[in-house]
Amino acid sequence: MSELKALIFDVDGTLAETERDAHRVAFNETFAEYHLDWDWSVELYGELLAVTGGKERIKFYLDRYRPDYLRPSNLDAFIAELHQKKTARYNAMLVNQPIPLRPGVRRLLAEARQEGLRLAIATTTSLQNVITLLEGSLDPAAAHWFEVIAAGDIVAAKKPAPDIYHQALKALGLKPTQCLAIEDSGNGIRSALGAHIPTIITVNDYTRHEDFTGALLVVDHLGEPEQPFTVLSGNVDNASYINLALLRRLLNN
Numbered sequence: 001m002s003e004l005k006a007l008i009f010d011v012d013g014t015l016a017e018t019e020r021d022a023h024r025v026a027f028n029e030t031f032a033e034y035h036l037d038w039d040w041s042v043e044l045y046g047e048l049l050a051v052t053g054g055k056e057r058i059k060f061y062l063d064r065y066r067p068d069y070l071r072p073s074n075l076d077a078f079i080a081e082l083h084q085k086k087t088a089r090y091n092a093m094l095v096n097q098p099i100p101l102r103p104g105v106r107r108l109l110a111e112a113r114q115e116g117l118r119l120a121i122a123t124t125t126s127l128q129n130v131i132t133l134l135e136g137s138l139d140p141a142a143a144h145w146f147e148v149i150a151a152g153d154i155v156a157a158k159k160p161a162p163d164i165y166h167q168a169l170k171a172l173g174l175k176p177t178q179c180l181a182i183e184d185s186g187n188g189i190r191s192a193l194g195a196h197i198p199t200i201i202t203v204n205d206y207t208r209h210e211d212f213t214g215a216l217l218v219v220d221h222l223g224e225p226e227q228p229f230t231v232l233s234g235n236v237d238n239a240s241y242i243n244l245a246l247l248r249r250l251l252n253n
């Protein structure tokens with residue numbers, strides 16, 4: 001029997017649907033600003049999501065799709081500059097028009113806080129992006145609700161490597177089995193399971209066909225009392241949304 005002490009949330013695609021209409025658009029606007037003829041369609045972006053991390057994704061795009069592009073000698077520095085601009089655009093976008101949280105996120109966080117569960121974040125995106133999303137979409141004080149925010153370049157190897165989850169566990173001082181990770185992607189679950197953290201998945205349009213082998217549960221979203229989830233794999237008895245009682249049951253089955 002292991003006691004659940006902390007929830008560790010992924011950000012993009014899990015807390016909110018940030019990829020298609022925010023990150024992707026911020027990348028494209030930045031490319032246009034630099035007069036680059038790079039345009040990431042909704043469909044292409046789905047393929048590019050195979051690589052986590054914005055800088056790594058740009059590099060992958062050039063290697064895979066743009067062998068014709070005449071690379072500057074300082075390519076890494078140029079990509080870093082582009083990515084900084086993209087991050088600024090993304091933050092401005094979130095401030096101007098906050099992205100709604102996915103169903104059940106606010107409710108589950110409130111229940112966890114009420115019961116004294118510890119909260120953490122393990123994400124590939126930059127810290128500033130996380131803070132802006134939390135403050136704009138959840139609560140102006142929400143960044144303080146999370147004891148640990150493990151984000152971006154603090155690790156050398158991004159998801160699917162387990163490093164970011166190792167970092168979060170270390171900061172929490174907890175064993176993997178005292179935690180539960182909430183993820184949306186194949187890269188995310190490989191990262192969490194690589195750190196031996198039990199994981200549940202809320203899929204989205206970009207990730208629903210990915211491989212979630214090893215997940216405790218795969219659902220379309222966390223659900224609400226008036227908006228039941230659909231179970232894609234796993235056993236929830238009669239539950240129609242995710243609460244702490246269900247998470248504890250799943251953890252100890």
Ligand code: XBP
Nearest residue numbers: 011012023052053054123124125126
């Ligand atoms: C998702 C990612 C990120 C974002 C873009 O992270 O892979 O790279 O797509 O953000 P997660 P950056 O699901 O782990 O939250 O450009 O800041 O990398």
Ligand code: MG
Nearest residue numbers: 010012013184
């Ligand atoms: Mg994600």
